[in-house]
Amino acid sequence: MTDGVAPAMFGPKSAARWVGAVSGAVLPVMAVVAAIVAIWYGGSVMMNRAWTLDQIERRGLEMTTMEIVADTMNQERPVLPTPHQVFNELWDTTVGEPIMRERRGELQGNPRNLFFHAYHTLWPTILGFAIGSFLGILLAVGIVHSRAMDMSVMPWAIASQTIPILAIAPIIVVVVSNLPALNNAVDQGWISDDTKLLVPKALISSYLSFFPVVVGMVAGLRSPNASDLDLMRTYSASRGQTFWKLRLPASVPFLFTSFKVSIAAALVGTIVAELPTGARFGLGARLLTGSYYGQTIQIWSALFMAAICAAALVILLGALERVVLKRMGVRT
Amino acid sequence: MHDAPVIEAQNLDLTFQTADGPVQALRDVNLEIGKGEFVSFIGPSGCGKTTFLRVIAALEHPTGGTITVNGMTPDEARKSRAYGYVFQAAGLYPWRTIEKNIKLPLEIMGFEAAEQERRVKNVLQLVDLEGFGKKFPWQLSGGMQQRASIARALAFDADILLMDEPFGALDEIVRDHLNEQLLKLWARTEKTIGFVTHSIPEAVYLSTKIVVMSPRPGRITDVIESDLPKERPLDIRDTPEFLAIAHRVREGLRAGHAYDD
Numbered sequence: 001m002t003d004g005v006a007p008a009m010f011g012p013k014s015a016a017r018w019v020g021a022v023s024g025a026v027l028p029v030m031a032v033v034a035a036i037v038a039i040w041y042g043g044s045v046m047m048n049r050a051w052t053l054d055q056i057e058r059r060g061l062e063m064t065t066m067e068i069v070a071d072t073m074n075q076e077r078p079v080l081p082t083p084h085q086v087f088n089e090l091w092d093t094t095v096g097e098p099i100m101r102e103r104r105g106e107l108q109g110n111p112r113n114l115f116f117h118a119y120h121t122l123w124p125t126i127l128g129f130a131i132g133s134f135l136g137i138l139l140a141v142g143i144v145h146s147r148a149m150d151m152s153v154m155p156w157a158i159a160s161q162t163i164p165i166l167a168i169a170p171i172i173v174v175v176v177s178n179l180p181a182l183n184n185a186v187d188q189g190w191i192s193d194d195t196k197l198l199v200p201k202a203l204i205s206s207y208l209s210f211f212p213v214v215v216g217m218v219a220g221l222r223s224p225n226a227s228d229l230d231l232m233r234t235y236s237a238s239r240g241q242t243f244w245k246l247r248l249p250a251s252v253p254f255l256f257t258s259f260k261v262s263i264a265a266a267l268v269g270t271i272v273a274e275l276p277t278g279a280r281f282g283l284g285a286r287l288l289t290g291s292y293y294g295q296t297i298q299i300w301s302a303l304f305m306a307a308i309c310a311a312a313l314v315i316l317l318g319a320l321e322r323v324v325l326k327r328m329g330v331r332t
Numbered sequence: 333m334h335d336a337p338v339i340e341a342q343n344l345d346l347t348f349q350t351a352d353g354p355v356q357a358l359r360d361v362n363l364e365i366g367k368g369e370f371v372s373f374i375g376p377s378g379c380g381k382t383t384f385l386r387v388i389a390a391l392e393h394p395t396g397g398t399i400t401v402n403g404m405t406p407d408e409a410r411k412s413r414a415y416g417y418v419f420q421a422a423g424l425y426p427w428r429t430i431e432k433n434i435k436l437p438l439e440i441m442g443f444e445a446a447e448q449e450r451r452v453k454n455v456l457q458l459v460d461l462e463g464f465g466k467k468f469p470w471q472l473s474g475g476m477q478q479r480a481s482i483a484r485a486l487a488f489d490a491d492i493l494l495m496d497e498p499f500g501a502l503d504e505i506v507r508d509h510l511n512e513q514l515l516k517l518w519a520r521t522e523k524t525i526g527f528v529t530h531s532i533p534e535a536v537y538l539s540t541k542i543v544v545m546s547p548r549p550g551r552i553t554d555v556i557e558s559d560l561p562k563e564r565p566l567d568i569r570d571t572p573e574f575l576a577i578a579h580r581v582r583e584g585l586r587a588g589h590a591y592d593d
Contacts, residue, residue: 227419230391234417235440236410245436249427328427329468 037083047079048072081297089301090114111281114305120281121270122309124198128205129266133259135206136213143214144221144247145239154218161211165269169204170276176200197279205269209262216258220251252328256321263313271306283309338402338492338524339365339388345396346383346550356549357383358394363543363552367491370518370525372535373543374581375588380550381528381543385494388526389417401492413441415492416485420500422477424469424484430456431465434484441488455483458517475506479513486521494526499534508566511537515564532585533569536560536578544581546588554584 052071073082093114101110109116142149176199185191224246232242274284283306290299344361347354358380365371373381386392390406401409424433431452438448456462459479469477478498499507529535535542544554558577568574
């Protein structure tokens with residue numbers, strides 16, 4: 001055998017490393033996934049059996065056990081859809097549907113496509129996350145620098161999170177959609193009706209997402225130790241200088257951790273906001289129509305799409321975190 | 333003509349109010365430090381040596397007596413950039429490179445960019461860290477980090493260098509090396525240095541004046557003027573003169589402890 005690239009790539013060492021990686025991380029993950037899928041199928045069979053047995057009795061059919069099991073896995077409106085049903089639905093409503101469709105001579109988003117709904121949920125989520133993060137950072141800066149704010153704002157921030165978002169969402173929707181300024185903007189043609197619908201969703205989303213940022217940012221801004229702060233005092237640094245050159249950079253790792261919690265909360269906020277608004281588009285709307293018509297498979301596929309969106313957002317923030325922290329000299 | 337002292341403390345008292353009642357950290361401290369002196373403060377924990385250094389730096393404020401730094405109050409002295417302070421932990425900001433860490437005081441004090449560059453280059457050379465400016469702190473050893481922190485304290489040309497157990501966390505060999513370097517640096521820059529330490533050999537090796545302190549309440553028990561030559565190789569520590577001073581320091585420390593038992 002001659003020296004070359006191939007032996008280096010597939011040599012015993014790299015093979016060992018590959019086996020190590022598989023047995024170290026991939027295998028356990030696969031095992032857990034397999035276990036969940038198995039339990040899920042088991043649950044489907046058990047929970048959907050009643051309906052199948054009921055049908056057999058009503059129609060006077062004869063079915064073997066295997067046929068009964070097969071039927072429980074493929075019902076049209078199962079109590080608990082099976083994994084393959086959910087997966088098929090996800091596939092059919094994303095890849096299997098055009099994203100745009102022609103309507104009244106106009107090319108519009110296709111409401112049969114889940115990506116279309118995800119899009120309508122993601123924008124308010126990102127907007128709400130941005131508003132919430134900005135407010136959260138602002139509040140945290142105030143809390144750290146003013147004792148009065150520390151004493152007064154924090155209890156309110158905590159109290160705000162104990163109010164069920166489902167209770168407050170309709171109020172926000174009603175108030176915001178009747179704001180004269182907003183209606184005026186629509187009348188003037190500055191913003192479209194769709195954009196107007198986005199505003200209450202983003203606000204409710206920001207209501208949930210500001211809190212993790214406040215908590216994390218306060219901890220981060222207070223993370224410099226006494227001698228780090230003393231050093232600044234020896235330079236007679238102003239509060240502003242101490243903030244920009246010490247507190248803010250020290251808070252960045254805390255901030256990213258909060259961001260990841262916060263963006264997931266923002267997504268939940270948007271979906272909840274879609275429930276009482278009578279929204280026609282968005283994952284929340286999809287969940288609601290699914291439950292109106294007993295389309296459990298549709299509900300589950302919308303739930304999975306929401307989870308995929310949340311994961312994608314968190315992964316995106318994680319990537320941003322790595323880039324930023326690397327530039328800030330964190331050892332990798 | 334006799335120069336006015338750089339640091340002068342008279343009847344200095346400092347009492348901390350704690351949850352367990354008042355704690356007298358410093359009592360009746362009288363001390364003069366002249367220009368260009370290397371003064372070590374030695375004593376057991378709680379003897380107020382760090383507190384005294386912090387009073388000079390205006391990080392703590394005395395509850396009685398007077399203290400002047402360059403003829404001013406410590407607060408005024410700090411505003412006029414009288415001193416650079418080196419903490420026990422190097423305290424380099426981990427998100428800044430060594431170069432940027434040294435620039436930190438220069439940015440705060442408003443030096444121009446070109447001047448900042450010049451000074452960084454200059455002090456990196458002084459502490460023997462040329463070529464490490466672009467590294468992040470974690471990429472340097474503990475001793476190198478502490479040297480970077482000394483460079484940071486030197487960057488804005490303060491006359492006084494206050495060092496609070498700067499080598500306390502380093503191993504013996506690194507410490508010897510840094511002590512040697514610190515003496516050279518002192519000779520070259522002619523700064524006045526206040527140096528807090530736990531180590532008798534370190535205090536004797538470095539200092540022109542050794543202030544022995546004892547705890548509860550923190551006070552000065554002895555001030556020893558060292559007559560060792562300014563040029564000090566490491567093996568000076570085996571000479572009888574050195575051992576005599578070390579002995580006196582040890583006696584002073586023991587006397588301070590006597591009525592503890």
